[in-house]
Amino acid sequence: MSVAMLWVVSPNSEVSSCFGCVETVREGNRLLDAPRFTSRDRNLMCGGRFKKGKMPRRSSTSLNAEFKISSLGGSTSDNGGNFSVVSSMVANPAGELTVSSEQKVYDVVLKQAALVKKQLRSSEDYEVKPDIVLPGTLSLLSEAYDRCGEVCAEYAKTFYLGTLLMTPERRRAIWAIYVWCRRTDELVDGPNASHITPSALDRWESRLDDLFKGRPFDMLDAALSDTVAKFPVDIQPFKDMIEGMRMDLRKSRYKNFDELYLYCYYVAGTVGLMSVPVMGIAPESQATTESVYNAALALGIANQLTNILRDVGEDARRGRVYLPQDELAQAGISDEDIFSGKVTEKWRNFIKKQIKRARMFFDEAEKGVTQLSSASRWPVWASLLLYRQILDEIEANDYNNFTKRAYVSKPKKILALPIAYAKSVVSPSRTLSPLVKA
DSSP states (O other): OOOOOOOOOOOOHHHHGGGTOOOOOEETTEEOOOOOOOOOOOOOBTTBOOOOSOOOTTOGGGHHHHHHHHHHSOOTTOOTTOOOOOOSEEEOTTSOEEEOHHHHHHHHHHHHHHHHHHHBOSSSSBOOOOOOOOTTTHHHHHHHHHHHHHHHHHHOHHHHHHHTTSOHHHHHHHHHHHHHHHHHHHHHHSTTGGGOOHHHHHHHHHHHHHHHTTOOSSHHHHHHHHHHHHSOOOSHHHHHHHHHHHHHHHOOOBSSHHHHHHHHIIIIIHHHHHHHHHHOBOTTOOBOHHHHHHHHHHHHHHHHHHHHHHTHHHHHHTTOOOSBHHHHHHTTOOHHHHHHTOOOHHHHHHHHHHHHHHHHHHHHHHHHHTTBOGGGHHHHHHHHHHHHHHHHHHHHTTTOTTTOOOOOOHHHHHHHHHHHHHHHTOOGGGOOOTTBOO
16 A cells, blocks of 8 residues: 555545535646645544454453442342443344344454554564655655644644654554544534435445555545555454444434444544554553553543533434433433433432443553553543543533533643653553453
């Protein structure tokens, strides 16, 4: 795969207009006009909305089973008012056993880890392939990466600052992944979301296939195309994120946490799987590659669960409820109760349990951050700490996530940066972690 701009795709107004950008026009191998990315949605963070084999000793989704036991002091046989246990096999209404969301996602994790293992060397994290320089393309590619950095700086300031500590190659690659994720998210959450159809997402996925084959459609695509040519990044998490956008078009309720977990993986957990090959694993880490990927997945799930809890009122006004229907029913809460926006004692108790679940995913994620390459840890720690604090703010608002939006104040954000940096300098060898190789 190279950065050559040799293949012309017919512009698609339905896809391109939703970004608020001017698409690139080609003449031969030259790009005549670079796109301007002007999305306004600020919810997505890189490192947040981020299949078969032996199950891990403690995969991220098994936290659901642990949550039930640890939070309520019961055993996995207890049912009264507790969270249901996620297992690798679940029964459908016909009584047939099907693969759970946990197993489906873990199969993807195994595939991504296998790709990275092929690139590992004893003396360095990952092999970065040299640039393939074609006449007239190097300056355009540099401009494309710079544009990606501008977008990241505007919409994820704290994370952007952290990326400045990375090597130039890794920094630019993370920017390219971030921008693709933002553009994908804009399809269903941006100002033109009402005009997006499943066929538009199909065309966006076709563009994704092309850029992975070295045939980018515009300059921002070119940056990602160059990234996936240099790092062992697989296309599956990108396709899965698009599937999450499809889910948003057709689904507004989730009957249980197994369904919600799969959605969270699609729209946020995928970001972690995209990023690990670029961020790299520390050479001194004793953790398995699979465990680091599981931790990255857990961070994405935690971030999206936090988004859901923060945005309950906003989503309700759009007719959406991103909370497990069976758990709402167990708590005696209906959709109508959510739409009315009244904070009751039932609601407080329900949200307390949801917050506890999200925090357990953050706990799992922390174990993997320290295993990353030293230059990559700071932005991830900053993202984790800041997102985790949103849960604190929901509690500070007395669990009113109907009319009060929980956010982290600027002073708290500034305070989090040195804390994140201090955590980032702790090496894996000094960290007691259950993620060590068997």
